[in-house]
Amino acid sequence: MFSFGAASIRSSIITSRTFSTSALSGLLGKLNHVAIACPDLEKASGFYKKLGANVSEAFPQKEHGVYTVFINLGNSKIELLHPLGEKSPIATFLQKNKDGGIHHVCIEVRDINEAIKTVKALGIRTIGDEAKIGAHGKPVIFLHPKDCLGVLTELEQA
Incomplete structure (x- = not known):
């Protein structure tokens, strides 16, 4: 059985703060969004609308080969993705x-x-050599999932 007394929680909080001295400290900000690929964009949008979420219209992002729908959650977003074109x-x-x-x-x-520069110096591969303009109109780069615990990770300039 786990025990989570006040002293244990304080200790965990203090311990987790020590990780902020890493090479990416000061670079990483908040979670911007989680992107979900959807075979049926209308159905996926409808799901979040039923929950009362603020759901955008679908936007074609031709340069990225996707349609995007943004669900604003206040402190972050969900980005629904659907193919635009066969490639x-x-x-x-x-x-x-x-x-x-x-x-x-x-x-x-x-x-x-x-x-x-920092992620490359750490041996983390990027997909592409330089930033591109992403769906939010800001510079982005993707990090290779094999170097990020199996998760495709996008960095977006705030």
């Missing part, structure tokens, strides 16, 4: 995951170029 990376994802699923997480950084 869409989301189409490839949905071929492997017929029901859809979490595609990536996005974390804000204060300086995308500094973040790219």
Whole structure:
């Protein structure tokens, strides 16, 4: 059985703060969004609308090969992704995951170029060599999932 007394919780909080001295300390900000690939964008949007969420219209992102729908949660977002064209990376994802699923997480950084230099220096591979403009109109870069605990990770300049 686990014991979570006040002293134990304080100790855990203090211990977790020691991790902020890592190389990415000061670079990583808040969770911006979790992106979910959807085989049926209308159905997925409807699900969040039924829950009372603030759901955007679908936006075509031709340069990324996706349609996006943004669900504003106040402190972060959910980004629904649906293929736009046959060469869409989301189409490839949905071929492997017929029901859809979490595609990536996005974390804000204060300086995308500094973040790219830092992750590369740490041996974390990026997908592409430099930032591109993402769906929110801000510079982004993706980190290879094999270097990020199996999770495709997007860094977005805040």
